Every structure is written in structure tokens, then in C-alpha cells.
Amino acid sequence: MADSQTQRMDRMFQRIMRGLVDTGRPPHYAELARALGMGVEDGRALLHAVMSAYPIGWLHPETDYIASFPPLNGLPTQYRISVRGEQKWFAQCGFEATSATWLFPGEAVRIDAPCLDCGDPVTVEMRDGRLVWVDPPGVVGHLNHGFGPSRGRPPFL
């Protein structure tokens, strides 16, 4: 029996997330289409359906390239994620960075970012959701514009 649209969207979502985890970059829709056994244009249409259903991520404007697929980002940000000593991931924002730990079960996941005030480093290490190292100890999260579309600025900024 053919997959339903919901099943196809679930499969593509998982492929994208797994691709990001495995390689540090989001796959292109043509790669996704091949992996899912569908035509390229069907893959492109399905990617748009997935992004509509997951609006906290987005495609780069005027393209079909996955720019952001939280908690990780295709486009580099100041939130660098390292696992097993290898830095090849970026988080969408400082808040989503604390969620990256759930993509690497059992691993120490390190977040490195410059403080936007002074440029000095902020380092957080987590394992399975637990904070295991924070430097400096006073690190805080800050939401500058509030959640919700009514405030006019993307909350991730």
C-alpha cells in the first residue's frame, strides 16, 4: 500500500534531521527524493510541505535550500556545536542550542558561542539533557523580542 502524505512527511523529516546529525549539513531535496524513492520534483514539493508543517525552520528566501531546521542550522550561526571533539554543527539560536543534546544520546555535546556584548566565550556542555559544564557560571538565556508573530521580529534573533 502506498504511503500516505503524513507518512511521507514523517519520513522526509526524519531524513533531514538524521542527515543534519550525521553530516552537519541539511540535505538537498534531490538527495532526499532519491533516498525516499520518489521523483525529484515530488521531493521538492514534499520538502515544502514538511517546512510548512514545521514552521520553526525555514528555507533560504527564494530558494529550496534548507537554511534552518531546529535545533540545528544549515546556515552557520554563532552557536557552534561539538560532539566527540568535532565541531561540525550549528544551532539555530542559543535556546535551541540547549536542545541539541537530545540529538546525540549518551554523548557530551558542547556549545561554544561568543557573548554578543563583549565577544568573550560562552561555553556550555550537556549530556542527555543535563548541564555538565558552564563557563562562566553566570551564563543566562535572553529572549529579546518575545515569542509570537505580533512583535514583529523573529524571536530567534
Add this chain to the structure above:
Amino acid sequence: MNLFRSEEHARRWAQFNPASEVGFISLPELAGFFGTETRRHMLDADYLSVWYPKRAAERREYVTRIGKAVPFWLGTAD
């Protein structure tokens, strides 16, 4: 949605929004906010259809629990 070395550093940030004094969250609370049950299933085969739709309610419950049930955090109209 940024991490700063301290609240004082955030307030000195050139783009700090004066209306965002309510926008601070401790790191342990932030880890909890972005570590709720649905977050633990992001690699599951049914995440998009089963787990992601539960996230909004889960977030509302969490911000209420940590005393941040205000429009700024809930994403509701002021």
C-alpha cells in the same frame, strides 16, 4: 534567543530591547524548557506527525510552571 555571559552582559548588548527585562531565563530553566518530552523524540520516525504537534501545549505548561506565563513568553497578544 541568545546566551550571554551574564544578565549585565545582555543589558549592555547594543541590540538589547529595553522591553525584554522579562526575557531572562536561567540556564537550568532553559535546559528544561528545551528539554521537555517532545524534544526527546526528534529523531523518531513519527516526530513530525505525533510529537511536534504536542509541543505548543508542552511549552505553555512549562513556562507556567517556572512563573513565566506572560504574553512575552507565551506568544500571546499583550
